[in-house]
Amino acid sequence: MSLDFSSCEKFILERMSETKIPGLSIAVIGNGELIYARGFGFKDLAFGLPVTPRTLFGIGSVTKSFTALAILKLMEDGKLDVNDPIEKYVSLRIRPFGEEIRIHHLLTHSSGIPALAYAEAYISNVLGLDSCWLPVSTPEDIITFMSDAEEWVHSKPGERFFYLNEGYVLLGYIISKVSGMSYESYVKEHILKPLKMERSFFSKTDVESDGDFATPYLIDKEGKHITRNFPYGVTADGGLISNVLDLSNYIKMYINRGEFEGTRIISRELLENMETGHIRLPYELFGGESYGYGWSIIPNFLGYKLVNHSGSVGVHTAYV
Template identity: 25%
Template structure:
């Protein structure tokens, strides 16, 4: 008996010291934020329990309020998985079908020569241009309030898609903004009401909501910040943004723990794991290949272990929900500073807790750019023969109802996008320029510049005509 007792005492002591070491290692990851600066809330879930929940830094610099596991953050695109779950619940209720055309619920949405379905929207294979990018290109600040009808009109005003639906994957917030509208049409309730009654309420997520009215109060809300341009102090990013679908959810570590656990034992809708299995099913492109994106979830692997994850960001908010389903282990990080990288820190936490299960892997080189891009960058052309004056002028896009200006500044061209600061245009080929990541491909008529097509990541082939 003495030997057994001694063994148990040693075991308890070993576990305690081991846990203390893990806690210290975790705290070291967040040490730079464990003071009167914006920081983050951390939740670590293991075997069904929230084994670690802590706040680092300040939730409100003006009132010196600390971040806690109960602090409520804007979670950005992590919100999208609640949208897809709403869609699947409505499918379960027989109120919609994933292969329904978008126009069944939004009859005024344009036809683009190929069917656009709910499934395309879920997996970002629609080709519909991203509204946040369009708003920036139009000169709107996402921190300001934007009316739902105004945003919808902007999306509808686009005369073409980025690509044929199903041809490829390209992330588009427009899709989820419109999915929220479809949920309202199919259910007869706003997504705020539907999610509250069918997800947040049943799971006991008392501090989680789709925030669709910026006049509403949010208890325990954390405010978001970014470092000042001089690196000293922080700017308060006051956000009046209240569009839902593409984002819009406010939540806490404690509430997201409840959501995380429902993936193992679903109690929502009809119950059971069928709906959970659907959440992990990736979209399929027209060529039969995977789109690489499930129902607002990324299926992946990390050092030999299967992962499911999604990140989110807007203003100074940053979020990551990372799950290792086979290990029943999750890391939830919600941050309130624009320079935060919760995804990187989530994997650092996993390295500590799963060190005995992870396999060291070599990271391969980044994929090279598409061949056609390389060709355009390596074409031979003589800079001395380029007439910069030919590109000077004002250019109008009726899809944005906005005019851009190109002017000459000494030996360079500069581009003014709406009311943004001028951007230097760099020559990349014959009639091809880039300006801080944007690409302009100029068109000519009778050898005179007549306009250009504009590529901006999630928006391509936006047409401008010279005035």
């Protein structure tokens, strides 16, 4: 397939100039194949190093779909069920209005627990934007942090969508407990490796060894780019670092209904369950927006069903 992306490239460069974005990369898949990939701008302004399609960025909450996929793979293997109460796996007894929270509720952000903002506080501290500090560096810390969350519940499980990063941290903990592997090891072995996502990482050590990482920059009031640290931390809610070429393989698997290059990653039925809207979102831009398992769903976006998710970690953002 040969398409002209010149108008798109012109639009991107104009917006980058207006907003002072130092660098970005994009990839486009058509008919199940990668048809376009390009980097724009710089990954390092001080040395004038360009962004390429191989350049690593934090993908933030796009990671949640990987966590959801891992849960469903364990379900496919008979090791858990999305209708299991989380108390079966986590020493956290929170029952909003007397009802059990189930894995399904964590996947769909409908546990009844409001956002506790651990991630926001952590990232703001790393970026030097706020002196607020929460000493949470592991899923166990999050479980302790959430132990009194019942006093903040606002609805029964399954009644209302309320975005909860902490819920996906709990899912990562469940994945580790059920699989007998760390969350990161399970995702690497059962998702990243089969998809040939060889340059997608969770650890600072791996990213630094790779070397092709986009330096995080903040823009100050004078329009200057200020270097900031990347907020490495708890991973299951938003800790994957990847590039558009690897992510293209991930999306090919969805387009091919759970298969990648002849290898079955997940059953078609379970994959389509991820893309099914399980709870309505509290806002509507196009009508009927809902949330599946790790994905937002717009049933009619210019005549198409749009399965999507954005991500933001520090100053890195992503959209799939």
